[in-house]
Amino acid sequence: MNDVLICLFSSAGFDKAAQGLAGAGRRLADELGGQLRAVILGSEAESLALEIARVSDAVTVADQAELAEYQPETCLNALVELCGEALEARAVLLANDTYSQEIAPRLAYRLGGSAVGDGVEVSARGEHLRVSRQVYGGKAQAVIELKRRPAVVWLRARSFAPPAHRETPGAITRAALDIKPDERTRIVERKRETGGEARLEEARVIVSGGRGIGGPEPFETELKPLAELLGAQMAASRAACDAGWVPPTWQIGQTGKKVTPDLYLAIAITGASQHMAGISEAKTIAAINTDPDAPIFKHSRFGIVADYRQVVPLLREKLAALQK
Numbered sequence: 001m002n003d004v005l006i007c008l009f010s011s012a013g014f015d016k017a018a019q020g021l022a023g024a025g026r027r028l029a030d031e032l033g034g035q036l037r038a039v040i041l042g043s044e045a046e047s048l049a050l051e052i053a054r055v056s057d058a059v060t061v062a063d064q065a066e067l068a069e070y071q072p073e074t075c076l077n078a079l080v081e082l083c084g085e086a087l088e089a090r091a092v093l094l095a096n097d098t099y100s101q102e103i104a105p106r107l108a109y110r111l112g113g114s115a116v117g118d119g120v121e122v123s124a125r126g127e128h129l130r131v132s133r134q135v136y137g138g139k140a141q142a143v144i145e146l147k148r149r150p151a152v153v154w155l156r157a158r159s160f161a162p163p164a165h166r167e168t169p170g171a172i173t174r175a176a177l178d179i180k181p182d183e184r185t186r187i188v189e190r191k192r193e194t195g196g197e198a199r200l201e202e203a204r205v206i207v208s209g210g211r212g213i214g215g216p217e218p219f220e221t222e223l224k225p226l227a228e229l230l231g232a233q234m235a236a237s238r239a240a241c242d243a244g245w246v247p248p249t250w251q252i253g254q255t256g257k258k259v260t261p262d263l264y265l266a267i268a269i270t271g272a273s274q275h276m277a278g279i280s281e282a283k284t285i286a287a288i289n290t291d292p293d294a295p296i297f298k299h300s301r302f303g304i305v306a307d308y309r310q311v312v313p314l315l316r317e318k319l320a321a322l323q324k
């Protein structure tokens with residue numbers, strides 16, 4: 001079979017990642033001459049199923065109370081059943097989120113397939129699939145050939161274009177899985193991320209601060225008001241997160257979040273390759289830095305060589321005047 005299967009969790013809805021995943025899946029399915037199928041795990045998955053049906057050939061929904069909350073073992077077992085027995089896909093694609101990163105390698109093992117993560121491109125090469133991923137902090141690209149079927153790939157889905165709607169929506173099937181709750185682990189508590197009103201991965205504008213900000217206070221007093229005026233989400237370099245100035249969930253980069261905003265404003269961030277790995281798909285990067293040789297300027301469309309403490313208040317003033 002040359003079908004491509006995409007795996008989605010209903011809790012995220014038809015967000016940019018789900019749309020991009022469907023887009024990547026459709027392109028690959030067309031290339032392979034197979035169908036694009038989707039499986040959805042979760043509860044209250046009806047509206048997502050309808051959205052996905054408009055862009056795929058078939059949707060299987062496991063809409064069960066046991067899957068309402070993400071629990072790795074339970075979701076993994078459900079996916080193994082759906083991907084393995086029912087669908088026998090050539091490729092299984094997931095988004096590059098924390099759920100998928102946790103499940104996908106284990107899914108590949110359980111299906112007897114091969115796995116690669118953090119892909120930025122996936123294509124067919126004869127019998128095998130090829131996946132490109134960035135290495136050395138985005139300085140080079142590795143192309144990996146997956147020889148065992150199914151190829152389980154988790155992709156930077158947000159950077160793929162969504163697919164066109166089909167004239168006839170795909171059929172929706174409801175799966176009734178025999179799910180046994182995992183007895184080895186249980187969720188004790190859930191805590192909402194502080195400052196995470198919206199997901200950074202979805203943000204169109206990001207105001208990000210680095211070690212040069214100098215401490216936690218200016219993030220509150222200088223950067224936050226600027227972000228509010230721009231309708232932006234706030235983020236930071238690893239150095240600022242490691243210093244404890246802002247939550248670790250704000251970290252952008254190789255070991256942080258990969259973001260795809262229209263505008264990324266890097267303030268007092270040097271632009272180390274590990275940081276740049278998280279913003280390589282930002283449409284426009286603008287930087288404020290006192291050092292004219294800071295690497296960030298090589299990647300920036302706009303740059304201001306100055307102390308941010310002088311520039312940020314001026315920016316705020318201008319933006320506030322424009323909004324009057």
Ligand SMILES: Cc1cc2nc3c(=O)[nH]c(=O)nc-3n(C[C@H](O)[C@H](O)[C@H](O)COP(=O)(O)OP(=O)(O)OC[C@H]3O[C@@H](n4cnc5c(N)ncnc54)[C@H](O)[C@@H]3O)c2cc1C
Nearest residue numbers: 210211212237238239253254255256268270274275290308
């Ligand atoms: C395996 C590994 C993984 C990593 N993963 C990540 C990652 O995911 N994300 C990440 O960010 N880093 C990561 N790093 C760390 C990375 O190499 C850099 O050390 C880090 O990004 C530096 O953060 P920074 O630019 O905020 O700090 P610095 O390098 O200290 O730079 C501060 C900048 O602020 C400027 N500055 C100072 N004062 C002012 C001022 N008043 N106004 C304007 N500009 C000013 C300076 O000129 C300087 O350019 C990783 C490193 C390793 C080894």
